[in-house]
Amino acid sequence: MPINHRTLTLPLVMLLGIGPALADEHLLADQVRAAAAAAHGAKLDLSGKDLSGDDLSGLDLSGANLAGTDLSHANLHGVKLVDSNLTGARLVNADLTFAWFIRANFTRANLHGATLQTVVTSSGMKNTKDQAAKFTEADLSDTHTTVHFSLYDMRGANFSHADMTVVMANQSMGLLRTEFNGADLDGANFAAAGLGHVAFHFARLHGANFQGADVTKAEFVGAYLDNADFTGAKTDGADFEAATLTGVKGLKIAPR
Template sequence: MGSLLRLAGLLFFCLFSPGLQAAELTAAEVRAALAHATAGQGADLSGKSLAGLDLQNLDFSKANLSGADLSGANLSNADLRGANLVSANLTDAKLVRVKLNFAWIMRANFTRADLSGAILETLVVSQGMETRSEEAAIFAGAKLAGARIMARFSLDDMRGADLSGIMASADMRNQSMGLIRADFSQANLEAAHFDNAFLAYAKFHFAKLQKADFRGADLSHADFTGAYLIGADFTGAKLAGTKFDGAVLTDAKGLRQ
């Protein structure tokens, strides 16, 4: 069943990603580059297309992947701790975003990785329809400021992550197959930063959001049902239609009583 799901996912990716750039390196060449990285400094794979490669279980810790294309790559169990995945500015000043569209990230470790300005859309986060705790990725202390996000982070460890200014609002003009939105349900987002983020219609069911920072964020129609929001700060946030059914709001700031 798992192999069929993987095949279906890859087929969907190929059919609906016409702009996919072919990988510039083979998986073997990537492994060689990682193996020959200088001690204390990760491999330099900046600006490379690694699209569609099987990169499971590889050690990308501290690697430079700025401006890289990882669309459709299988990063399951990959170690990306401290990796540089920021958007690259080329000599012609063109902004090149790191792409993780349709990437497989089950059990991947992005602890303290820098994904500022990256694109994380339609990530593959489970073998089946539901996310399981043993498949959750880790983004503890990661920086995703300004990233473009439309994916599921259910059950992920995102403690202290910087998600300030992320663009994660649902596009209500394109919802013919049901509401497609960013989903942080049951994720551990304690002390995470969402200040000035765009999170309209985002889902935070039963998420752990103690001391989370939502100052100035657009939370229109976001759903915090059952979320733990002790000490969270909503000062200046847009809260039109926002749901807090069953949420724990002890000492939360910026909410009109």
């Protein structure tokens, strides 16, 4: 039976011979892969479904509706999430190594403990505004992260206890690090995060919380840090050149 729908919803798996509608059941990886293959470019609707622990590595879920979907502990290695909607999705301890984030929407998503390494964030060498993903109020606490978040909307995001510190001994091919250059991080929480060598050039960080964070040799060049809190933070070698520091707490350098 030909499928002409622009969006392939889960009840249509019955038409594909995959089995009954599984709105309230855990979907197996093979079922998701079969539905994705049958979509033929249509947008797959997996919103609110339970895909926790599934091996979805390498799948193209571009444009998929994953709002509220449970992807906890899932293997999302290399998954394409271009233009996908992950609003409120649960990705606790998921592996997103080499995943594609271009224009993805992670608003209020829970990525606690997830692995985000060498993520694809643009079709070129640098991030562009038109390809930026959105992480407004997302939970990225305790994540292991090396991502170019530059130009992203990450207002109110939670990075507490996240590990982004660069291990210089592993940098023989050049500096590979997390970057937030030009990102909107107003109200973001970096409490107790490892941020060594992370770049925040010209980022918006109004009221951001860096209490107890390690920002050793981090770069805040031109950043907007009004009312940010660095109480108890380790700031050795951090660069605050031309940063706006009005009302900043906990810094032992004179405001410029």
